[in-house]
Amino acid sequence: GWAGEGTGASGKNRHVCHAAARLEMGSLWEEFNRLGTEMIVTKAGRRMFPTFQVKLSGLDPLADYVLLMDFIPLDDKRYRWGWGNGGRGPDLGVLSPSLPCRYAFHSSSWLAAGRAEPAAPGRVHFHPDSPAKGAQWMRQIVSFDKLKLTNNLLDDNGHIILNSMHRYQPRFHVVFVDPRRDSERFAHQNFKSFSFPETQFMAVTAYQNHRITQLKIASNPFAKGFRDGDPEP
Amino acid sequence: GWAGEGTGASGKNRHVCHAAARLEMGSLWEEFNRLGTEMIVTKAGRRMFPTFQVKLSGLDPLADYVLLMDFIPLDDKRYRWGWGNGGRGPDLGVLSPSLPCRYAFHSSSWLAAGRAEPAAPGRVHFHPDSPAKGAQWMRQIVSFDKLKLTNNLLDDNGHIILNSMHRYQPRFHVVFVDPRRDSERFAHQNFKSFSFPETQFMAVTAYQNHRITQLKIASNPFAKGFRDGDPEP
DNA sequence: CCCTTTTCACCTAGGTGGTAAGAT
DNA sequence: ATCTTACCACCTAGGTGAAAAGGG
Numbered sequence: 001g002w003a004g005e006g007t008g009a010s011g012k013n014r015h016v017c018h019a020a021a022r023l024e025m026g027s028l029w030e031e032f033n034r035l036g037t038e039m040i041v042t043k044a045g046r047r048m049f050p051t052f053q054v055k056l057s058g059l060d061p062l063a064d065y066v067l068l069m070d071f072i073p074l075d076d077k078r079y080r081w082g083w084g085n086g087g088r089g090p091d092l093g094v095l096s097p098s099l100p101c102r103y104a105f106h107s108s109s110w111l112a113a114g115r116a117e118p119a120a121p122g123r124v125h126f127h128p129d130s131p132a133k134g135a136q137w138m139r140q141i142v143s144f145d146k147l148k149l150t151n152n153l154l155d156d157n158g159h160i161i162l163n164s165m166h167r168y169q170p171r172f173h174v175v176f177v178d179p180r181r182d183s184e185r186f187a188h189q190n191f192k193s194f195s196f197p198e199t200q201f202m203a204v205t206a207y208q209n210h211r212i213t214q215l216k217i218a219s220n221p222f223a224k225g226f227r228d229g230d231p232e233p
Numbered sequence: 234g235w236a237g238e239g240t241g242a243s244g245k246n247r248h249v250c251h252a253a254a255r256l257e258m259g260s261l262w263e264e265f266n267r268l269g270t271e272m273i274v275t276k277a278g279r280r281m282f283p284t285f286q287v288k289l290s291g292l293d294p295l296a297d298y299v300l301l302m303d304f305i306p307l308d309d310k311r312y313r314w315g316w317g318n319g320g321r322g323p324d325l326g327v328l329s330p331s332l333p334c335r336y337a338f339h340s341s342s343w344l345a346a347g348r349a350e351p352a353a354p355g356r357v358h359f360h361p362d363s364p365a366k367g368a369q370w371m372r373q374i375v376s377f378d379k380l381k382l383t384n385n386l387l388d389d390n391g392h393i394i395l396n397s398m399h400r401y402q403p404r405f406h407v408v409f410v411d412p413r414r415d416s417e418r419f420a421h422q423n424f425k426s427f428s429f430p431e432t433q434f435m436a437v438t439a440y441q442n443h444r445i446t447q448l449k450i451a452s453n454p455f456a457k458g459f460r461d462g463d464p465e466p
Numbered sequence: 467c468c469c470t471t472t473t474c475a476c477c478t479a480g481g482t483g484g485t486a487a488g489a490t
Numbered sequence: 491a492t493c494t495t496a497c498c499a500c501c502t503a504g505g506t507g508a509a510a511a512g513g514g
């Protein structure tokens with residue numbers, strides 16, 4: 001899908017106002033999102049799967065850009081996985097309205113369980129090729145496969161710090177590197193942000209929804225060792 | 234060791250005139266060089282071992298630099314490995330004066346065998362982190378471990394093209410990215426080059442000197458599978 | 467005969483979820 | 491009971507020289 005910035009196109013520098021980003025592997029993201037995507041967080045840092053990848057267009061080929069990502073809490077709730085009412089049935093009343101729960105009647109599901117932990121320091125992840133020319137960024141798919149998620153509040157590896165059992169929305173930012181002397185004054189005009197709703201996820205230390213586990217195993221090459229049935233290329 | 238530019242320090246831009254480069258793993262390079270370093274070239278491209286790595290100093294921390302390497306033919310000769318005169322003894326008369334031949338009396342050695350092949354297109358290898366600030370380059374050792382050597386004249390992977398059985402001198406260049414409009418006019422002032430004689434080598438498709446093979450096996454982690462004796466950490 | 471190419475077993479390096487133990 | 495951690499077997503991905511086959 002395509003995503004625009006929340007603030008509208010007005011008042012943006014001409015180097016970013018036409019920027020557009022198409023999410024790659026959109027159908028895979030949607031398949032996960034229908035089940036309720038979970039992303040593992042570990043002390044050492046864990047990659048995302050699917051990897052966040054975009055195809056860019058509308059940049060100035062000759063201008064310099066920095067690409068980065070950050071992660072926004074989707075609500076102020078903490079979640080837990082289970083039945084929540086002693087096994088008498090799913091308590092749908094406490095489900096977040098936007099949270100997929102297609103299988104709530106067949107198994108456990110996500111339940112709101114109190115207010116969110118205080119937000120960790122809002123780190124950002126710069127794409128390691130930054131800065132680079134617009135032509136370079138548009139030449140091929142931009143992949144954030146070096147990005148890692150951690151639940152270690154004291155992490156000093158520069159990873160993204162998230163709270164487990166909380167929901168997040170990945171955000172992607174294109175920042176024009178303004179060569180003007182007083183470029184700070186135009187900072188608010190020099191970037192454009194993109195949010196793809198199908199990439200939102202629950203941070204977990206271990207998978208809760210078995211269907212998510214199976215889809216990860218089926219689609220992540222590094223998990224091939226856990227596949228049992230005959231493959232379908 | 235430390236290496237300066239061949240042309241002297243005069244007439245250089247202030248952003249490069251104090252630049253200095255120290256070769257890392259110098260003792261390992263010298264150990265290879267005493268035996269006569271050989272580097273494998275393949276159609277698909279092969280890394281160098283030892284890897285060319287330098288520690289930089291004297292850059293402007295806030296200025297942009299591009300780092301790159303190229304390879305200069307050391308002479309206009311083609312070489313072959315063997316005795317050269319039917320087994321009656323080494324023909325030292327055809328040995329290049331600068332070529333190590335410590336073991337010429339105990340085994341085969343390198344012999345000049347005609348004029349060099351026409352030089353392949355003189356490609357360069359840009360360090361993939363280029364361009365970057367001087368501070369970034371000086372922060373830690375700069376490693377050219379992505380550089381690959383090939384003997385394929387039609388290579389389209391951007392690898393360095395060399396002729397097998399020819400000798401080469403790696404060269405390292407620090408290029409200041411001049412922000413001035415007419416920077417082309419100052420191009421000759423904006424770079425500084427370094428040559429470390431201990432890094433010269435013979436390009437080969439298969440190792441000729443068994444002592445080189447053994448030293449590669451002993452010192453390259455990827456060749457650990459060929460070690461037999463007990464290790465020395 | 468000398469050099470090059472291809473294939474291979476054996477490594478390094480690091481990304482998977484499973485599992486059992488640990489923590490709260 | 492629920493969540494977290496540490497370790498593991500099993501992968502992907504790719505860098506080694508050995509050995510055999512290929513080419514002039």
